[in-house]
Amino acid sequence: MTKPGSHTPHPAQSASRRNFFKFLAASPLAALAYGAVPARWLDPVAAEVPPPTPPPLPCINCGAPVLPPALSGTSPYRAIAPQELPPQQAQEEQLTGSSVTSPGDAINVWDFERVAHDNLLAQHWDYLHMGVDDYETRVANREGFQRLMLRPRRLPSQPTTGFDTSIEILGQRFDSPLFLCPVAALQAYHTQGEAGAGRAARRRGVLQVQSHVSSNSYAEIAEARGEPHWFQIYTTPDWNRNQRLIDRVASQGCPTLVWTIDLLGGSNRELNRRSLTGEGSAAAICQSCHNHQPGYQRPMNRGMEGPSGERPPYTWDYVRRLKDASDMNLVLKGIVTAEEAELAVEHGADAIYVSNHGGRAVNSLWSTIDALPEVVAAVRGRVPVMIDSGVRRGTDVYKALALGADAVGIGRPYVWGLGGFGEDGVERVIDIIMAEFRMVMRQTLTTSIDQINSRFVMEAKNPIMTRHNQWGFGL
């Protein structure tokens, strides 16, 4: 056993002169002193040292980075030649997103976040971006995924054959485990609205869940998509009104009803209140928009007038009531605990949807990926488990599947794509995330969704939040 003060070398102390000069060569600031260093000392290491990232030195007119004199083009050392330095702008854009002008130029979903931020009406952006309280749950959603690490595999025992990312859920087959979450009023971001998103989702074989407060009607979206999709409902106290809506979507072929229960207790949406100066959609800026002209109703609320009915309380019996109201499957959205997962299955839910509404319901700091394992354990395979909130990468999709999810939803990312480029942006967002996902499948030697399990992930102690956050980007 090594005792304090022993001769066991500390790694740093064991650094050779060679390593020291490798460090020196990699340090742009130290490079200022290169002129005083004999060339023969640096020649052997120059070839081994990767091109250093230049520090954020003050730049004139923010053009090409201003380099220290020793890093000028006359430097004899190949490893630090200016033409090999990575462009400063690329590093910045990697952390904050790039305002791309074509969906094909986007490298990851953060590029679409940047585009949406640059283009959208501030109030629309704020509505999409907001979390509750101080955004802790939004942050937790990202940190939850980043706290999970992958356990890749390198070589298979047998050559791998085939590659299948398709899933089957509630009797429907899709090409991808990804799905589009219900997001309100998509025409606030692009004139194509949910119909545009639906066309993109259909082309990519992705499930789409329509929001109750959508800009397009169920029929419009189904026509654009070319097949029925799922519908998310916010119930009202008047049961008859709910029944009329349920009858309407069921008659139009909707196979599955998704009941959102995570907003029944309300939510503290401060950014929304600031953005609309406390007036909500009665603010002048909204009144100027056709969506809020007097008498305007969102499509799924039109024609719902009729005699009032009972006002049953929201209890677990309500699940059974909803289930019995139609032949549609019933999904409960917003479950994040084992106790309620068990109750949901007992009361007839056909699937459990683990969600904290993208961090815009309860400021619980309880990420959905953290909640997923206990929900999956409680469900015990009796019904499918879906998840959303904080999914931004193909690795996130993989991690959720590894912990037992059957389908993984994205919300803000596809709306960023829609806002920037309409349905082409949505399609590109799906493509990017699925390309990332397929790469993780290859890295873990998994060739179908059912091969992905918890042995491919492990929990790290601390989250690794690296993205630039000054404006709340990267969540």
Added chain:
Amino acid sequence: MSVLNTATVFTASPTGLARMLTAGVVGLALSQGGTAAAQQATVDFTVSGNSTIRGWTCTVPGTAQVTTGQSTPVRGLEGGVQTVTLTVRVEDFVCPDDEMREHLLTAMRPEEFPEITFNLRDYAASSQGASTTGTLTILDATKEVNFPLSLTPSGSGVRIEGEVALDMTDYGVEPPVVMLGLMRVRPRIRIQFSGVIEP
């Protein structure tokens, strides 16, 4: 890169047919032309952009007139291409709502400039199609643009697809400003087109 003679094939609408706008003409001619055969197809155009409120997309049907002949082969048109003319009537634009379409027509001034034309000067064939260069005329401004043109076999014909991004102010088009300046259309737009040329 093949160096081509410009041969504008322009299906200008009579001025009397106001509010008719030809939105794209591509002329492609070889310096050494061969036997020509004209083909025509319907092409769908999509024009997309952003505003200070949200993104937007309008669509318009158009036509492609292709004259094939002896020239540098491109995928799907092994005999080469002498001219390609894409023509769109802006009057046929379909926008998400009437108000938006009205703003578009106001900006495009179809009574004065019923057509937009694109004349292709050069193209370089590749395995994916062709990289094209030519001039685009909107209102009374003509600018050179470059964009890839994809030609792929489709059934008994050839699918022609392309996309070009431009700044409408370069052509003197004033981006619409409405709602007392609350909503301003951003000048950068994307034009995509796709259609099948049948023999």
